[in-house]
Structure formats: C-alpha cells, structure tokens
Amino acid sequence: MKKIVLLFAVCFAIVSCKNETKTPEDSTPEVSKEIAYASFGEKIEANDILSQEQIMKAYKGLKVGDTITTKIEGKIIEVCSKKGCWMTLDMDGENEVMVKFKDYGFFMPLNAEGDVIINGKAFVTETSVDELRHYAEDAGKSEDEIAAITDPKFEYRFEADGVLLKQ
Template sequence: MKKIILLLAICLTIFSCKNESKTVEPNAEDTKPKIAYASFGKEITDTDALTAERMMEHYKNLKAGDTVNSKVKGKIIEVCSKKGCWMTLDMDGENQVMVKFKDYGFFMPLNAEGDVVINGKAFVSETSVEELRHYAEDAGKTEDEIAAITDPKFEYGFEADGVLLKK
C-alpha cells in the first residue's frame, strides 16, 4: 500500500511540474503598425481624430465666438520662428487654421513640420490688424509685407491642449 501511495505522489509531482508553453496567435488589430509621435502638452492619442476635410465642415457651421471640442489631424504649414508659440495647419488646400496652445503651457519645436494631431477647442474669430502684423513679424516677414496688412481677417482658430507630432 505504501508503494502505491509513493508511486501516486511521484506521478502527481511529475505531472504538476510539467512546463507547458502556450502560443498566442496575433490578433489582426494588434498587428496594425503603430505610428511614432512626439507628444506636447496634455497626453492624447490619435484615435478618433477627424480628418482636416471633415473638420472644415464643422468650421463652416460655426459663427464668430462659437467653440467645439475636437481632435484633428493636419499638416503643419508654419511655426512661430521665435518660440514655437503658434503654428498654422493646412486644412483642405484652401483654408488654414491658426493653432495656439492653451495657457501658453507648451511650445512646438521651431523646425516642426509634417503631420500632427491636435486636441482642444476649435473656434472661428476675427483677428485684428495689430495681431496680424505681430504674427507676420514673428514669421520673419519684411517691413513691406507687414505694412501691407490693413484689414482684419476672419479666420479659423484652434486652442490646443495636446499635440502629437509625427516623427
């Protein structure tokens, strides 16, 4: 009887110590390539970001003073050459959006270019002549180009709290 119990204990020990490896097949969603981004401001992701063309549909329905929370993909046209405190994005080849950063809390690299995802509030505003001249000066425009600014501009704006810059 002792031999049977001893044999049973040895068998249980051998089977319980069996090192079994499980293989997991990759899920189609997991194999989707990840895009590398440099993050500025609030941590955001690129999921659910609107295309620039889709965002322009929203902009066209806004009046001066209206805002809408959104996340948008766009392409950088220009960045402030002094501090990186603003940037302009191309929306559809015809329209641009002036992006400023919430509470002046972060800045973009001066040489930033390419695709970005921005999160925050979209709005439509009228920009004064003085502010337009200030932006032209920051962008390094000539005195003649700055002096040629005489009318206020109705423009699309965005206050970003987070930005992802594609690496």
C-alpha cells in the same frame, strides 16, 4: 517478473528515444503599423480624429463665440520662429487653421514640420490688423509684407491642449 521489468524498460526506452519532429506553428508576430509621435502638452491618443472635410464643415457652421471640442489632424505650414508659440495647419489645400496652445503651457519645436494631431477647441474669430502684423513679424516677414497688412481677417482658430507630432 524479470520479463515484465525488462519489457517495461524496453518500452520506456523506445518511447523516450522516439524521434518526434514537431512542426512549429507559425510564430511570426503580427506586425501592426504603429506610428511614432512626439507628444506636447496633455497626453492624447491618436484616435477619434475628425477628417479635414468634417472639421471644415463644422468651422463653416460656427459663429464668432462658438466653440467645438474636438481632435483634428493637419499638415504644419508654419511655426512661430521665435518661441514656437503658434503654428498654422493646412486643412484642405485652400483653408488653414491658426493653432495656439492652451495657457501658453507648451510650445512646438521651431523646426517642426509634417503632420500633427491636435486636441482642443475649434472656433472662428476676426483677427485685428495689429495681431496679424505681430504674427507676420514672428514669422520673419519683411517690413514691406508687414506694412501691406491693412484689413482684419476672418480666421479658423484652434486652442490646443495636446499635440502629437508624427516622427
């Protein structure tokens, strides 16, 4: 019986002293390209975004009074220098979209620049001379530039309920 206990103790010692080297599996975390955004207005996600070509095609098919609810991305050209209550976005180098914010519920930082994703309603309108002059004044244009505005303008517009500003 002593031999069995001794044999058992020796086997246990050998098994417990075994120098087992485990190779760790590749535990490198998968890196995802997550972009940081500053959010304004309603919470929106950076998905299901129409391309600039798609939105410009949709804009060209609209008549005054028509709207489309969508999400688009663009580069900020200009922000209202008084309150941040509007901004203009470059769509394709040729066209720009005037963006206002739903019910003046939020504003953009006065120094906002770069790319944004906006969610809301796209529409077209004819902007009056008085309104164009008001926007020029807000943008800090000179008196001569403001006085040079004499004709109404057909514009692509957007009423945003949420904005993501890339940081």
